[in-house]
Amino acid sequence: MKTLVFIIDKPLHGNIQTQEFIDMALMAAAFDQRVILLFEDDGVYALLGKQSPDAIGLKNSSPLLKALSIYEINDVWVEQESIIERGLNSEQFVIDVKRCPRVELKREMEAADELFSF
């Protein structure tokens, strides 16, 4: 089993890439790999509830995040500094996440087998 870290640094809606990227993480979990999903930079906006992507004709991808636990992806981390810099708090998020400071994330990433970004 490999440890794969998927780094999301872009919002959920606006282009298809984030959605396709999460599909990759789900597939990795289906292959019984250890999957860590990390939200950082503008990627933290992806976690916000009360989004209305239908207003610009896009499908709401938030349910995709709620499916993570079904795929047994339980390591969902958020870079603490990214949340603070944007004035957000975890109560606004649609799923439970683990807040991690940047230094700690660096250690985890160094220990992982593969890092994915997009």
Place this chain on the structure above:
Amino acid sequence: MKISIQINASPYQYQAADSAWHFIQAAIASGHQIYRVFFYHDGVYNAVHDSRPPGDERDIVKRWSSLHEEQGVDLVVCVSSAQRRGLLETSVARKVGGYENALANGFRIAGLGLLMEAVIDADRHICFGA
């Protein structure tokens, strides 16, 4: 070393496809094995059959086809990324009344499972393109 490659960006507009191709040439020349090249996101445009760049430019699509013909490298295009962008496998195109010759020679269409298989089995997995 077994190396798996993933390409996420469209050709010509980004350097990803060029960088990946040069990397693969160097890897093969150094005796490494390219396990698979997986085309994802806009990277699927690397497989467009009807791409016709001006004669004095590199032909990125043809370059991939040659890599498959000459080195037997497995070129896999993600099915969901491809269908969303109008690249259909011949059998699917026939069924839905789409363009049947969308895919260039040497490419095959498959799911993300083949990407994961490559990530798991290869010694290194390298992504090109944002």
